[in-house]
Amino acid sequence: xxxxxxxxxxxxxxxxxxxxxxxxxxxxxxxxxxxxxxxxxxxxxxxxxxxxxxxxxxxxxxxxxxxxxxxxxxxxxxxxxxxxxxxxxxxxxxxxxxxxx
Amino acid sequence: xxxxxxxxxxxxxxxxxxxxxxxxxxxxxxxxxxxxxxxxxxxxxxxxxxxxxxxxxxxxxxxxxxxxxxxxxxxxxxxxxxxxxxxxxxxxxxxxxxxxx
DNA sequence: TACACGTGTAAAGTATTTCTTACAGGTAAA
DNA sequence: TTTACCTGTAAGAAATACTTTACACGTGTA
Numbered sequence: 001x002x003x004x005x006x007x008x009x010x011x012x013x014x015x016x017x018x019x020x021x022x023x024x025x026x027x028x029x030x031x032x033x034x035x036x037x038x039x040x041x042x043x044x045x046x047x048x049x050x051x052x053x054x055x056x057x058x059x060x061x062x063x064x065x066x067x068x069x070x071x072x073x074x075x076x077x078x079x080x081x082x083x084x085x086x087x088x089x090x091x092x093x094x095x096x097x098x099x100x101x
Numbered sequence: 102x103x104x105x106x107x108x109x110x111x112x113x114x115x116x117x118x119x120x121x122x123x124x125x126x127x128x129x130x131x132x133x134x135x136x137x138x139x140x141x142x143x144x145x146x147x148x149x150x151x152x153x154x155x156x157x158x159x160x161x162x163x164x165x166x167x168x169x170x171x172x173x174x175x176x177x178x179x180x181x182x183x184x185x186x187x188x189x190x191x192x193x194x195x196x197x198x199x200x201x202x
Numbered sequence: 203t204a205c206a207c208g209t210g211t212a213a214a215g216t217a218t219t220t221c222t223t224a225c226a227g228g229t230a231a232a
Numbered sequence: 233t234t235t236a237c238c239t240g241t242a243a244g245a246a247a248t249a250c251t252t253t254a255c256a257c258g259t260g261t262a
Binding site for chain 4 (some may be wrong): 118146171
């Protein structure tokens, strides 16, 4: 795990909307429009947050066809455990310094 | 731990400069000017990052008088272990929803 | 006195992230 | 055809985060 990746992991989580998205998806898989309604936010905004979460690997989305033929994009959480401590940070910085130097 | 605190903890770490600050201080306690020299950054900027880290509890600073009578502000890391996972996020969001609703 | 070193902060500029508004396009049912 | 759903993105506004520059002030040494 590089320094950049480590930071991307942390910053992808550091947002209240994204916390709520994860909390909702933890209970059940939902499609984008439904999720937007429950969170009371615009779809456009939700998309941005979902992409940030998906890039970091915290959620994953896939298209699904509903009974009445609509394409729904469902998202679900990918179980994760993010741990950061002094040793990890030292290692990430050291690795980065060597690769860059 | 509230939702806001949880997010503050994560975002305080989510920065390459702050990673490097922690990595340096992990090896030895340093005063601000010396730290700035080693990192190659301005003192003013370093101050901002140190304050962010100190507010979140990752480092702590104290004034110390050098042999030649100068007041030096030394910083050191406060050992920590930050863990985030789905369950923690669900709990933080639930607590927040109840206190706010 | 002037110089070299230190702490601390305020203000202004830049960059990044977050948010809104406005589109284009698709399927199914009334 | 109109209505009611859905996906997806682009462009600009607003809010935050980050960075620089410029100060004020203090101690010890040349």
